[in-house]
Amino acid sequence: SAVISQKPSRDICQRGTSLTIQCQVDSQVTMMFWYRQQPGQSLTLIATANQGSEATYESGFVIDKFPISRPNLTFSTLTVSNMSPEDSSIYLCSVLSDGSYEQYFGPGTRLTVT
Amino acid sequence: QKEVEQDPGPLSVPEGAIVSLNCTYSNSAFQYFMWYRQYSRKGPELLMYTYSSGNKEDGRFTAQVDKSSKYISLFIRDSQPSDSATYLCASRARVGGSYIPTFGRGTSLIVHP
Numbered sequence: 001s002a003v004i005s006q007k008p009s010r011d012i013c014q015r016g017t018s019l020t021i022q023c024q025v026d027s028q029v030t031m032m033f034w035y036r037q038q039p040g041q042s043l044t045l046i047a048t049a050n051q052g053s054e055a056t057y058e059s060g061f062v063i064d065k066f067p068i069s070r071p072n073l074t075f076s077t078l079t080v081s082n083m084s085p086e087d088s089s090i091y092l093c094s095v096l097s098d099g100s101y102e103q104y105f106g107p108g109t110r111l112t113v114t
Numbered sequence: 115q116k117e118v119e120q121d122p123g124p125l126s127v128p129e130g131a132i133v134s135l136n137c138t139y140s141n142s143a144f145q146y147f148m149w150y151r152q153y154s155r156k157g158p159e160l161l162m163y164t165y166s167s168g169n170k171e172d173g174r175f176t177a178q179v180d181k182s183s184k185y186i187s188l189f190i191r192d193s194q195p196s197d198s199a200t201y202l203c204a205s206r207a208r209v210g211g212s213y214i215p216t217f218g219r220g221t222s223l224i225v226h227p
Contacts, residue, residue, distance in 0.1 A: 001160075031213065040122070042202065042219040043158070092157055096213055103148070103204075103215065105157035 002027055002095050004106035012112045013083055020079045021109045023093030028073035031096040034066070036089045037108070043092065049076050083113045117141050118205055120218030129227050133190040135201050137218050140184065143207035147179050148215065149188045150202040158202055162188065193225045 003026040013019050023032065034046040047068055049055045055068040069077045080087050093106040120137045127133055135149075146165055150158035162177035164170045170177045178187040186203050200222050206215035 004157075033214075043217045045214065048214065100163075101146075101213055102160055102163050103213075104160060105150075107157045108155075110155070 001102070002029065002097055002104045004093055004095060004104060006091075006093055006106040006109050008109060009107065010110040010112075012114060015084055015113060017083055018079055018081045019083065019111060020077050021091055021093070023076045023078070023106055025074045025095050028098070029095040030073070030098055032070060032076045033094040033096070033103075034068065034076075034078045035092040035094060035105075037092060038089050046078070046091075080111065083111075085113045087111065088113045116218075117144075117216045118203060118218040120203055120221055122219050122221060124222040124224055126224040126226065127193055129193060129195060129225055131193050131225070133188075133193045133197070133223060133225075135188040135190075135203075135221050135223065137186040137203035137205075138184055139186065139205050139216075141205070141207065141216070142184075144184075144205040144216075145208065146206050146215070147177070147186050148204040148206075149175075149177055149186075150204065150217075152200045152202060152220065154199075161201075190223075193223075195225050195227055198223055198225050 005024045007022045032049045035043045045058050046061045047055045047057045049068045049070040067079045090108045092108045118139045149162040152158040167179050167181045174191045176189040200220040202220040203218045204215040
């Protein structure tokens with residue numbers, strides 16, 4: 001299994017500002033994902049971030065709004081830019097284990113935009 | 115129609131009951147099936163991971179996949195209040211090596227003492 005930590009665990013931000021969420025994994029993994037989860041809703045994939053290549057964004061998500069960095073095999077960041085109240089959500093980092101292809105999630109970052 | 119359908123519940127059962135959680139999927143290419151448990155204000159935790167049809171047991175948990183009917187089940191025996199959580203099913207196919215799963219909405223389970 002993989003142990004994933006995220007920072008911050010929660011934040012309250014003002015409209016128009018940006019927040020960078022950090023994701024750290026205790027082992028090297030090729031594939032990392034960023035998800036968003038609205039209350040009572042399922043997981044929505046924002047983008048896939050593989051080390052050494054540009055992030056691949058899902059429909060409805062763009063790099064200018066959600067820039068992602070993946071500098072090495074154990075770390076990634078997601079920035080939520082120019083935030084609006086609609087960005088209030090839980091943001092989850094996830095990794096795919098290179099050996100078993102099992103997918104693991106971090107504890108999430110609870111973001112509230114006022 | 116969503117690719118993975120799951121009744122959101124809530125499902126309320128007494129302690130000790132056998133719980134049955136179910137999902138249906140529509141994509142015949144799905145080969146891998148997962149169940150996650152998510153406690154309030156926590157990230158999803160992988161419970162079961164199965165390939166193709168059949169049963170897989172782990173302690174009080176049994177995952178069952180019927181590919182002919184596209185039906186996924188998770189059974190919890192001797193349910194405990196600590197099992198109270200949201201359970202998400204997920205399925206995926208290997209499409210171009212992406213391994214990206216599709217998640218259900220999750221079923222909220224409440225086990226009362």
